[in-house]
Amino acid sequence: MHTMLVTGGAGFIGSNFIHYLLETYDTVRIINLDALTYAGNLENLRDVESDPRYVFVKGDVRDKETVDRVFEEYGVDTLVHFAAESHVDRSITQPEIFLSTNILGTGVLLDSAKRHWSLRPDDKYCREYREGVRYLQVSTDEVYGALGKTGMFTETTPLSPNSPYSASKTSADLLVRAYSETYGLPVNITRCSNNYGPYQFPEKLIPLMIHNCLADQPLPVYGDGMQIRDWLHVADHCAAIDAVLRRGRCGEVYNIGGNNEKANIEIVRLILAATGRDESLIRYVKDRPGHDRRYAIDNTKITTELGWAPRYTFEQGMAETVQWYLDNTAWVEHVVSGAYRDYYRDMYDNA
């Protein structure tokens, strides 16, 4: 049985990943380490909080003592690192927290994994680790920068980040690579395209547009709305991470994408149609500085080597996602009002 440390498990993808694991495996133990920033919401996991296979630890990935304690207390053998500051707009106004969480936090986790998994922790040149241990860094296609009208990112595309967010994720990837090269730590990096699905914080494009449509509020669209992203349902991302953990070759990077290129304005129009609203709600606003024009993932490596393929078509995934937000208006209202934070603040801040 694997004992998996999932960092950032109260966020959008992390909470979907925890649901995925509990639904897929009877014998797994999951430790969710999350600092519960504005983006972390334990309401995403309320249905599993009493599951004996699941434990929540409130803590910061930059806190070495907490991370060491989790390794020791639970005997972690697999680490999937989601925790991050993840919103590009916030990284433009507050870059420091991105450098600290995304880079230094990754450094703390790598170092703790190395010390706890090493067969000879006192030998600094030891490159041998306990059988079956693995560190997986959840990265993003944004580390590759932007594409023109043609071409796709492969795993060998040069890293060329354009925002403080993507620069911090790139730095973290390079640290992971260094731990693999210098210490032989068994690692993987996954670089996924834009995700959508349940439990996404309504500051990101798709939930924001759904929320504003339902509230008949204006839909802010950056620039001309022609920024192209490659969209993947979060359940397909979770299955891809699982495939890498089970069958990925040590030290390898795997791109994850759904071959679903859409311009932002197309997504907005689709959500307007799905919610029965018209285009009069669209408001074009000044573009984000350094806004990458196009991302597209070449997923040949993960599909051919690991046999993973996306199961959702974009149409099916979007229909289900819109329906999920319609069925979970209380969740959305709690998030928008901040009520979810008050609910858990008392429970954990005095713990």
Ligand SMILES: NC(=O)c1ccc[n+]([C@@H]2O[C@H](COP(=O)([O-])OP(=O)(O)OC[C@H]3O[C@@H](n4cnc5c(N)ncnc54)[C@H](O)[C@@H]3O)[C@@H](O)[C@H]2O)c1
């Ligand atoms: N959302 C996407 O489309 C996408 C695509 C590719 C890759 N990614 C990557 O996937 C990961 C998860 O993304 P997401 O969209 O779920 O993010 P999110 O913002 O929804 O969740 C991040 C989680 O990390 C936690 N966290 C933040 N700082 C922490 C700290 N110092 N210590 C412990 N926990 C902390 C937050 O409380 C939150 O629960 C990120 O690493 C992101 O870069 C996201």
